[in-house]
Amino acid sequence: MNNKEFQIVVLAKQVPDTHNVGKDAMKEDGTINRAALPAIFNPDDLKALEMALACKDALKDIMPVKVTIITMGPSRAAEIIRESMFRGADNGFVVSDRRFAGSDTLATSYALSAAVKKLGKIDIVFSGRQAIDGDTAQVGPQVAEKLEIPQITYAEDLLYVAEDEIVIKRRLERGVETVKTGFPVLVTVHGNANDCRPRHAKLLMTNKKACSVSEVLERQQSMEDMEALWAKKPFLKIEEWNADDINPDFERLGLTGSPTKVKSIENVVLTSKENKKINNSESEINELMKELVSAHII
Ligand SMILES: Cc1cc2nc3c(=O)[nH]c(=O)nc-3n(C[C@H](O)[C@H](O)[C@H](O)COP(=O)(O)OP(=O)(O)OC[C@H]3O[C@@H](n4cnc5c(N)ncnc54)[C@H](O)[C@@H]3O)c2cc1C
Incomplete structure (x- = not known):
């Protein structure tokens, strides 16, 4: 990696499209049937990509x-x-x-931080706030801890960026906060941030043949032809790293590196029994509020 370049990394996850859940989406044991759901770009990560590209636009001159x-x-x-x-x-x-396989958020963030370290000098790491499948919002902050760099979470807007500092507006529960910091920094991007720009027609034409070795093998394309293309246009090769490539402590990967133990998984189906009709009277509303508070629902 060129140390004179400003280096931005975006952590992006491909997730099952949980908004388009059909009847095959859940296995009998209550776990997600990933094969039955289309895979999409995690929505927050598209917003993280947009913030990264906005930084690139602001700095590239x-x-x-x-x-x-x-x-x-x-x-x-x-x-x-x-x-x-x-x-x-x-x-x-x-x-x-x-x-x-079997990585919980600790092992996932360990592997991702090892991959980021392999790239060398990094100025900004962007991640989404949350992935729609795992939904923990832990991975971004854990990666920052492992890289030993500061973090700005819940970023909603990029207010300013220059070669030595960035100013971010954060979305908090009851308002906003403006934070300024230098580099390196990890920023987790909130779902309220700007939508990602659409595909650019020229970039689509330039990069449409970009692929990895696994994809060439899967599509049964000629590896010789692809090697020739990659020799001429190296940017079209999507690199794949296995565990050995990121120089990890193997004890910290996968199931061995995952202290989370799932005790049981329950498939919750709401039934009409859980509905309650009340009249629009103060006393009935008060009664309902008391019930909700005592059941720790609100
Ligand atoms: C015991 C256990 C076993 C598990 N086994 C598996 C398994 O075998 N297979 C499996 O798919 N999942 C498994 N999971 C789920 C897995 O732990 C989480 O999906 C993963 O750790 C990410 O957490 P999250 O989805 O909550 O991400 P969040 O913390 O909500 O994600 C925040 C952000 O971090 C970044 N990020 C998160 N994950 C990735 C990623 N993979 N690549 C790049 N960026 C990322 C993205 O920017 C994302 O927006 C397991 C979980 C547990 C608890």
Whole structure:
């Protein structure tokens, strides 16, 4: 990596589209049937990509800027790297290995931080606030801890960025906060932030053949032809890193590195029994409020 370039990393996750849940979406044991749901770009991560591209727009006239995507998941997650390149990202890495299976947020953030470290000098790491499948909002802050860099969470707007500082508006429960810091920093981007720009027609044409070795093998394309293309246009190769490539402590990966133990999974189906009709009278509303408070619902 070129140390004179301003280096931005976006952590992006490919997730099952939980908004389009059909009847096959849940297995009998209550776990997600990932094969039955279309895979999409995690919505908050698209917003993180937009903030990264906005930084690139603001800085590119004063210095070279590179936006790199890192995604950990199966080899098909290369799709979201290609999608990012259509919108303005420069390149990306798929971090993929069976040894990551069973990772909880601690092991996931450990693997992601090891991948970020492998890139060398980094100025800003952007992540989404939350992934729509795991939904914990833990991974961004944990990556910052492991990289030992400051973090700005819940970023809603990029107010200013220059070569040595960034000013971010944060969304809090009861208002907003403006934070200024230098680099390096990790920023987790809130769902209220700007939508990502659409695909750019020229970037789509330039990058449409971008793919990884696994994708070439899966599509049964000629590896020789692709090697020839990558030799001429190296940016079209989406690199894949396995566990060995990120120099990890193997004890901290996958199930071994995951202290979270899932005790049981319950499939909650709300039934009409849980509905209650009340009249629009003060006494009945007060009664309902008392019930909700005593049941710790509100
Ligand atoms: C015991 C246990 C076992 C599990 N086993 C598996 C398993 O085998 N397979 C599986 O798919 N999941 C598994 N999970 C779920 C997995 O832990 C979470 O999906 C993962 O840690 C990310 O957490 P999250 O989805 O809550 O992300 P959040 O913390 O909500 O995500 C915040 C942000 O972090 C970044 N981010 C998160 N994950 C990634 C990623 N993979 N790549 C790039 N950026 C990312 C994104 O920017 C995202 O917006 C398991 C969980 C537990 C508790």
